[in-house]
Amino acid sequence: MTQPRDLQTVSIVGLGALGILFGGQLAQALGPEQVRVVAGAARAERYRQEGVEMDGATVPFTYLTPEDTPAPADLVLVCVKFHQLEAVRPLIASQLGPDTLIVSALNGISSESVLAEWFGPERLVYAVAQEMDARKEGRRLIYRDRGQLVIGAMTQDKAETERVERVAELFRRTHFPHTVVDDMPRRLWGKWMLNVGVNQTVALYRGTFATVQAEGEARDTFKAAMREVLALSAHAGTGLTKDDFRYWLRVMDGLDPAAKPSLAQDLEAGRPTELELFAGTVIRLGREYGVPTPVNERLYAGIRALEVQASVSSSGTSVSSNK
Ligand SMILES: NC(=O)C1=CN([C@@H]2O[C@H](COP(=O)(O)OP(=O)(O)OC[C@H]3O[C@@H](n4cnc5c(N)ncnc54)[C@H](OP(=O)(O)O)[C@@H]3O)[C@@H](O)[C@H]2O)C=CC1
Numbered sequence: 001m002t003q004p005r006d007l008q009t010v011s012i013v014g015l016g017a018l019g020i021l022f023g024g025q026l027a028q029a030l031g032p033e034q035v036r037v038v039a040g041a042a043r044a045e046r047y048r049q050e051g052v053e054m055d056g057a058t059v060p061f062t063y064l065t066p067e068d069t070p071a072p073a074d075l076v077l078v079c080v081k082f083h084q085l086e087a088v089r090p091l092i093a094s095q096l097g098p099d100t101l102i103v104s105a106l107n108g109i110s111s112e113s114v115l116a117e118w119f120g121p122e123r124l125v126y127a128v129a130q131e132m133d134a135r136k137e138g139r140r141l142i143y144r145d146r147g148q149l150v151i152g153a154m155t156q157d158k159a160e161t162e163r164v165e166r167v168a169e170l171f172r173r174t175h176f177p178h179t180v181v182d183d184m185p186r187r188l189w190g191k192w193m194l195n196v197g198v199n200q201t202v203a204l205y206r207g208t209f210a211t212v213q214a215e216g217e218a219r220d221t222f223k224a225a226m227r228e229v230l231a232l233s234a235h236a237g238t239g240l241t242k243d244d245f246r247y248w249l250r251v252m253d254g255l256d257p258a259a260k261p262s263l264a265q266d267l268e269a270g271r272p273t274e275l276e277l278f279a280g281t282v283i284r285l286g287r288e289y290g291v292p293t294p295v296n297e298r299l300y301a302g303i304r305a306l307e308v309q310a311s312v313s314s315s316g317t318s319v320s321s322n323k
């Protein structure tokens with residue numbers, strides 16, 4: 001049997017904060033021809049005209065549409081928001097050859113299962129994006145910390161471990177910041193626990209990371225929302241412990257106090273948020289396992305109300321474009 005070749009070409013789907021952050025680092029190491037950004041015709045044309053900027057320079061990507069894709073990619077890195085996943089399904093499909101792998105940088109515990117259902121579980125390498133504070137403003141990436149992608153196998157399956165190793169080899173070769181872990185289900189749930197706490201609390205309090213880094217009501221809410229995920233984890237068999245809780249608290253305390261998590265960025269910009277991925281999922285799982293989730297219910301209601309306010313105040317203007 002022939003071994004799949006080393007990963008050489010990467011297609012980025014979703015050129016936002018993480019797409020630029022990750023794609024920019026890969027393009028620097030692999031060269032612009034090897035790192036392609038895939039989009040529909042109108043978006044691709046905008047990117048070709050305007051480009052995107054990281055660290056004060058235009059990132060030299062190759063921009064493709066599904067129609068002008070010359071050959072499949074070795075790896076597709078998915079960097080859209082969860083509610084944009086359905087719209088980019090054909091873009092991802094257009095990059096796939098027999099051995100193409102898919103990594104999802106999305107937050108939450110759902111995107112990989114959706115992608116596995118669409119494209120086959122044998123393509124997936126699970127990942128968690130952590131320790132960055134990135135946002136896209138116009139064509140520019142703004143960040144203080146680059147963070148890293150943590151990858152790992154969800155099962156003991158040898159084929160899955162080999163897939164993880166193929167991606168790890170690419171990351172080592174390109175000096176891409178990453179860690180390979182052997183407890184990926186816990187990592188996925190741990191990062192989700194952090195997002196449930198920090199993304200939602202900062203959004204509700206209309207603050208920054210500083211809002212939850214200081215002792216007080218907001219930090220208490222942040223921790224209480226995370227504790228509900230800890231309780232769910234015992235039922236889901238993902239084994240989050242108090243040590244995980246403390247680890248993710250330290251990760252959050254290390255973020256730029258002046259920056260904001262992605263959900264707060266979306267709310268402020270009047271864009272749809274990933275609320276369903278966070279409180280929406282906590283509440284649903286709470287009902288399933290018989291675990292009370294009052295803090296997430298409060299966060300859900302509060303953020304929904306702010307979303308309605310934001311869409312009313314921006315009515316008449318388009319809040320997001322899927323073209
Ligand atoms: N920002 C962060 O620091 C972190 C984010 N995450 C997670 O990573 C994921 C991505 O977040 P983030 O990078 O912040 O999101 P952004 O909103 O910055 O980026 C998403 C990008 O997807 C593009 N897009 C939307 N719809 C389409 C479409 N139909 N076709 C092609 N492109 C499309 C948009 O491009 P355009 O701008 O051209 O419209 C947009 O910029 C989320 O799940 C988030 O929770 C995880 C860790 C950290």
Ligand SMILES: CC(C)(CO)C(=O)C(=O)O
Nearest residue numbers: 130131132133261262263
């Ligand atoms: C917590 C954080 C900032 C990751 O570093 C994040 O995941 C987000 O902004 O969605």
